[in-house]
Amino acid sequence: MSPQARFAASLLTPGSRCPPGLMTWNGSDPGRRFDVYRNNVMVSLIDALADSCPVAEALVGTRFFRAMAGIFVCANLPVSPVMAHYGKGFDAFIRTFEPAAGVPYLADVARLELLRVQAFHAADAVPLKSADLAHVLANADALPGARIALHPSVAVMPSPFAIASLWLAHQSDDVSAALGGVDAMRAEAVLISRVGLDVTMFSIDAATSVFVTSLAADMALASAAGRAQATDPAFDIPAALALLLRGEAMIAINFPESMLND
Amino acid sequence: MNKQITAASLAFAFGTAIAVAAMPVAAEEKTMEKEKCFGIAMKGKNDCKAGAGTSCAGTSKMDYQGNSWSFVPKGTCEKTASPTSPSGKGQLAEFKEKKA
Numbered sequence: 001m002s003p004q005a006r007f008a009a010s011l012l013t014p015g016s017r018c019p020p021g022l023m024t025w026n027g028s029d030p031g032r033r034f035d036v037y038r039n040n041v042m043v044s045l046i047d048a049l050a051d052s053c054p055v056a057e058a059l060v061g062t063r064f065f066r067a068m069a070g071i072f073v074c075a076n077l078p079v080s081p082v083m084a085h086y087g088k089g090f091d092a093f094i095r096t097f098e099p100a101a102g103v104p105y106l107a108d109v110a111r112l113e114l115l116r117v118q119a120f121h122a123a124d125a126v127p128l129k130s131a132d133l134a135h136v137l138a139n140a141d142a143l144p145g146a147r148i149a150l151h152p153s154v155a156v157m158p159s160p161f162a163i164a165s166l167w168l169a170h171q172s173d174d175v176s177a178a179l180g181g182v183d184a185m186r187a188e189a190v191l192i193s194r195v196g197l198d199v200t201m202f203s204i205d206a207a208t209s210v211f212v213t214s215l216a217a218d219m220a221l222a223s224a225a226g227r228a229q230a231t232d233p234a235f236d237i238p239a240a241l242a243l244l245l246r247g248e249a250m251i252a253i254n255f256p257e258s259m260l261n262d
Numbered sequence: 263m264n265k266q267i268t269a270a271s272l273a274f275a276f277g278t279a280i281a282v283a284a285m286p287v288a289a290e291e292k293t294m295e296k297e298k299c300f301g302i303a304m305k306g307k308n309d310c311k312a313g314a315g316t317s318c319a320g321t322s323k324m325d326y327q328g329n330s331w332s333f334v335p336k337g338t339c340e341k342t343a344s345p346t347s348p349s350g351k352g353q354l355a356e357f358k359e360k361k362a
Binding site for chain 2: 057058059060061063064065102103130133136137140141142143144166170175176179180182184221222225226229237238239240241242244245246
């Protein structure tokens with residue numbers, strides 16, 4: 001084991017002795033100094049997760065959340081110094097984390113919160129406005145094969161749990177009262193998009209969720225609409241497109257080149 | 263009912279979407295006039311958590327003691343309604359689901 005690997009391993013093992021060869025300038029015990037450093041590493045990373053997932057923290061309480069986050073941190077050190085990107089995989093970890101099994105929606109709420117942070121930091125792109133869509137109507141013949149490029153901040157999150165309602169209830173002044181009206185076991189889907197500079201969430205139905213997910217996977221418009229319709233025959237295409245427009249979620253509509261009339 | 267998805271129906275959908283999206287919120291155009299502001303990130307979301315002189319921040323918290331799982335999550339979970347739970351609320355231990 002290299003000295004670096006040994007140092008890192010000691011950092012992640014509470015109670016372990018400090019790596020051999022460490023010295024202090026004034027002859028004090030390097031073990032104690034190393035303990036301080038180790039605690040700083042853990043506390044700052046746990047703080048980062050807590051900052052990103054305040055609702056998940058509220059759902060289980062600070063003590064539980066921080067202990068859970070600490071176990072995640074030990075197995076998932078940051079790969080970038082930018083803490084906004086730290087926490088990838090935290091929701092998957094929660095899903096398999098036995099002590100949290102009694103709060104089945106915890107993982108999805110954490111994922112929603114991480115997606116919000118990602119949306120906030122996603123790259124800029126100029127969204128399509130209604131006025132930009134004139135050429136779309138001029139090329140109606142090519143629409144079925146067209147592909148919609150979504151804004152980098154856009155994410156879709158379907159869940160078997162009422163993640164949007166749970167999140168929203170925690171933004172209320174009286175969280176307990178707001179939670180009283182929430183049925184956590186009801187499936188919900190959320191479209192996340194940065195509108196202007198604000199991360200915005202839209203509650204969407206299952207068919208719209210399939211539609212936008214298909215568009216995000218670069219599926220042609222007709223195929224994406226077809227999949228959404230297969231999910232729910234009542235799928236409302238105009239409403240879904242209006243939502244994408246209003247949510248500033250589209251940045252381009254790309255036609256198959258052979259079909260352009262201009 | 264299986265509506266056919268055609269070029270015409272998609273053009274109609276876009277036309278309707280434009281009309282619907284054009285209606286709302288008069289202030290919306292104004293909100294586009296924003297600028298990126300740096301240096302106002304939430305704490306912990308900047309590149310480096312600790313600035314000069316703060317290298318020992320957090321040492322008194324002793325958070326990293328959480329190796330005991332004898333405690334259960336305490337939070338707002340128990341206030342959250344759950345139709346599959348015998349008590350009608352979220353529970354802090356696994357429970358047998360009843361039919362909702």
